[in-house]
Amino acid sequence: MSLHIHTRLVHPDGPAAQHRPTVAPVYLSSTFDQESATAFGEYDYSRSGNPTRSVLESQIAALEGGGRSFAFASGVAAIAAVTRLLKPGEEILAANDLYGGTQRIFSTILPDRGVDVRYCAASNADRFLGQASFQTRLVYLEPVGNPMLTVYDVRAIVEAARRREILVAVDNTLLSPLNLRPLDLGADIVIHSATKYLGGHSDVTAGVVTVRKESLAEHLYRTQNGEGSALPPFDCYQLERGLRTLALRLERQQENATKIAQFIQAHGGLRQVRYPTLTGHPGREILAREGCTGGGAVVCFETGCVETSKRLIEALRLFSIRVSFGTVSSSASLPFYMSHASVPQQERDRHGLPQDLVRLSVGIEHIDDLIADLSRALDIAGVPGRTPATLIEPKDHPLSIEASSKGEEAAA
Numbered sequence: 001m002s003l004h005i006h007t008r009l010v011h012p013d014g015p016a017a018q019h020r021p022t023v024a025p026v027y028l029s030s031t032f033d034q035e036s037a038t039a040f041g042e043y044d045y046s047r048s049g050n051p052t053r054s055v056l057e058s059q060i061a062a063l064e065g066g067g068r069s070f071a072f073a074s075g076v077a078a079i080a081a082v083t084r085l086l087k088p089g090e091e092i093l094a095a096n097d098l099y100g101g102t103q104r105i106f107s108t109i110l111p112d113r114g115v116d117v118r119y120c121a122a123s124n125a126d127r128f129l130g131q132a133s134f135q136t137r138l139v140y141l142e143p144v145g146n147p148m149l150t151v152y153d154v155r156a157i158v159e160a161a162r163r164r165e166i167l168v169a170v171d172n173t174l175l176s177p178l179n180l181r182p183l184d185l186g187a188d189i190v191i192h193s194a195t196k197y198l199g200g201h202s203d204v205t206a207g208v209v210t211v212r213k214e215s216l217a218e219h220l221y222r223t224q225n226g227e228g229s230a231l232p233p234f235d236c237y238q239l240e241r242g243l244r245t246l247a248l249r250l251e252r253q254q255e256n257a258t259k260i261a262q263f264i265q266a267h268g269g270l271r272q273v274r275y276p277t278l279t280g281h282p283g284r285e286i287l288a289r290e291g292c293t294g295g296g297a298v299v300c301f302e303t304g305c306v307e308t309s310k311r312l313i314e315a316l317r318l319f320s321i322r323v324s325f326g327t328v329s330s331s332a333s334l335p336f337y338m339s340h341a342s343v344p345q346q347e348r349d350r351h352g353l354p355q356d357l358v359r360l361s362v363g364i365e366h367i368d369d370l371i372a373d374l375s376r377a378l379d380i381a382g383v384p385g386r387t388p389a390t391l392i393e394p395k396d397h398p399l400s401i402e403a404s405s406k407g408e409e410a411a412a
């Protein structure tokens, strides 16, 4: 029976288990007994294969619309496994707007292996691919870049790369596979930091990679098994548990994020309000053409002054200051000083990462509370707006932000 992915997420496939458990059992066993020295069962050693990991990997493959998935110990472990495809002398052509940890792999690990990375503007696919050389083996991009939320045209980039027989890897963490499936647009490899939306509860660090070509699957399996970077069984269970509510969480988070982006835009005191599906975002049409169904839950803006941005995020109470994004509780960060601090200054400048950029990750809290919190923090940070700060009245909701200070919350 062909199931909608929302249904499939709560009915995972898995190895037949005794006692018909509703939830797939967690196989913590590192080894599996064999009938004889030469008779191997489906599983023999957990680094090479584990039933709990199989359940998770088959769920991820279903989310991505087919192929084979591999679960890794973190998002960066997943990215590192993909870079293992390149041999010394080969090159990656990367879009400018990328997560800082990816740039750190590219600038501090790959050069020692003789792999070069060239960053280029990727807004025009042909011009972007025009920067490829005979050594370019892989194009690397995030369809919505972290943290500037630049939208790239995956389909056009894939077509231009295909003409040159270059593989395309897409880190789709910021959108999630429920919104966009890069493999359907022709990408060869799709990566997620599952620490974000897929896990969704800030309690598991994980990464996943999905491919359709068997040759790529064999390569990834060789790396996962050979380097021992697979996600451990209990973490697989945690992640699979998170996946079951992905559709519900994401729907609420996106609804909230859209309202927050609209609120900030209407406030009028902030610059460059960025949310991929917000009216006026330059990437909105590209996403619509690609059949993208939502913009994720990250909203960015600039205040015009680093000190103001700092004051603003420190004045927030519901949005805690945190490096990550995508989970059920809201957070705020200054990417220049946090998630992208490890990127060499020269590269940050070249990519035009503004020091005052504020990145909000929007959770599933009640929207009125979130807007009241933002509104209050904007007042404290001294950001005058066009609209009254009391745009939305929070007091009908049980969580009163006036009731506790951040210090008290931290002490609890």
Ligand SMILES: Cc1ncc(COP(=O)(O)O)c(C=O)c1O
Pocket: 074, 075, 076, 077, 099, 101, 142, 146, 171, 173, 174, 192, 193, 194, 195, 205, 206, 207, 324, 339
């Ligand atoms: C877009 C993106 N890709 C990959 C990663 C790395 O994931 P992890 O932190 O799970 O290693 C991150 C982390 O923030 C990210 O934002």
